Amino acid sequence: MEPGHNQRGVVAPLDTPGVVVTDVWRFFGDFPALAGMSFTAPYGQVTALVGPNGAGKTTLLLILASLLKPNRGRAVVAGCDPTVDPAGVRANTGWMPDAFGVYDQLTVREYLQFFGRAYNLDRATVDTRARELLDLVHLAEFTDRPVHVLSRGQKQRLALTRALVHRPRVLLLDEPASGLDPRSRVELRDILRDLAAQGAAVLVSSHILTELEEIADRVVLVAGGRTVGEFAMADLREQAVRPYRVRALDRAPLVSALQDKGIEHSTVNGAVELAQLTSAQAADALAGLVTAGVRVVAFEPLGSDLESMYLAMTEERR
């Protein structure tokens, strides 16, 4: 099946986002795991789903992956409603759960061949696709080794190839970076950025904020089963306020210059920290210090945009 076509052969309009979630509710017993979540994940971008444990991220991804029915509300994935047309969703969606098993007895090649065939790819296509993907995640040398010799991070990468085997247009990844070493994380970031650049809608859930900052174009903050905020990463960078650390050759002129300009500051461990500033305010402060003749050697933001935003958002809800 061509991407863009759902099960009934209807062409999904490409200008609609890859994932549209509208007021989705899901109860487990009386407990609302999702309580009216809404957001969109457009094609060509990486959207990060960020929230504390129990915010409903995994439940939402299960609904998008056509495994769970929402009790209320509607989700559209790759132009198909997972409740009505799960086959259409599955043909165009790659899903990687946070906890998963692999068939330990199979070799890496057999593992991918099996899933390729299960996604209706013919044998020849599966073989080429398997080679491509194993090269992509640097597992080519393990092609004929059994899956059980792989480390946790390598299994994670193998699971990513499984999710990609049928060239999905929408990629749903639940905590993909957990268990990955720093190098693998950088590689994962590059892979996801490439996929988005090729036009896929990538939805990544995580609570490891620092890395999402480098991956994501958009951020959806969720808590308590609800969407708390939806931002473009670029806007977030501008709006986010955070502390800055300043170091100068001599501390005295720095402190007096700050006092002159009325910039709130404190001294922590011998370094001077400026209170919450936006990017624009920080730039002005630095320019002011330099023109005042303070010999600044370091001016660095503390924490990340996303982290401060996340903390602020979850603070409000308490």
Place this chain on the structure above:
Amino acid sequence: MNASHVWLVIAQEFRIRLRTGRWRWLLGAWLVLLTLFTLLLDLGLHTGYAYVPDNSLRGVPLFGFLMFFILGSMLVISPALTAQTINGDRERGTLATLQVTRLRPAEIATGKLLASWSVGLVALALSIPFAAYAMTQGGINLVRTAAVYGVVALLIGTVCAVSQALSALLARSITSALLSYVVTAALAVGTLIAFGLGLQLTRERVVVEQPYGGSYEYWESRPERVWWLLAPNPFVILADAAPRVPPRVTRSGDLVMVEYYDPLSSIGNEVRRLRQPHGSMYYMGMNEYYDEHGNPVTPPEERPVWPYGLAFSILLGAGSLAVTIRRLHTPSDRLPRGVRVA
């Protein structure tokens, strides 16, 4: 249902199972067990088993007891083949990734069932040399052997399907495995108990007026009302479905001697007798029939039990498969207690 998808699942199940390597030991142990049983049974029949009228028919009881043993063993083995196929995969975290592929629930369920069933059939096939040995001992033909093997093969499938449905219904694999054995025991032993208890409830008081005044009374069981409780029993199905070996009838003057020496036919005849209308007294499974005074009568209508039992087994198996398919259907609406999708 797409046949290539089913094949894909079957092949996958086989690869996963065979590579664990445990099957070699299990099949080896099974062969040792079969050899021991056949050897001892054969020796026992040699030392003068009362059933065997002459040595040329020794294969008949040998085959009959052997098949009962094989069926009993398969009832023990079969639940283990499928009792964890669904919830075991769920516990290992490999089920959800399968469900999001293009494989349909029916294809996954059927593929897994066929794979387990064929493992059971391989175990059954290993017993063929022993049945063949019984055939060389006389009295058993190929049709009888084929019919009996066909019934055992089908019963293995039923037990596999029931165990699989339980593994789809229950969250924990240990619970479903245990319950599979309970169901098998209910079929093999529970039906006998139910029949025994049911028979007591059919007892009726019969009052006989005596021609010279006065009367006496007695209690009479009516097995024709509860025979069906025995029909689902796998051993009854096997025994009754096996083509009959006629008893040996010898005559000297007015004395007719009927010797039964086939355990399968004996049980089959007995359950058919339970179905006979009230008041008839017939010896079943013979070419000639006599009433209680020894006068020849026209043979009664044979009322086989096995078609009911076999139909029950097939329905049970098909129903179980349907339950499994239903439980594998996604997106799921309600989740059973303790089940995580992924």
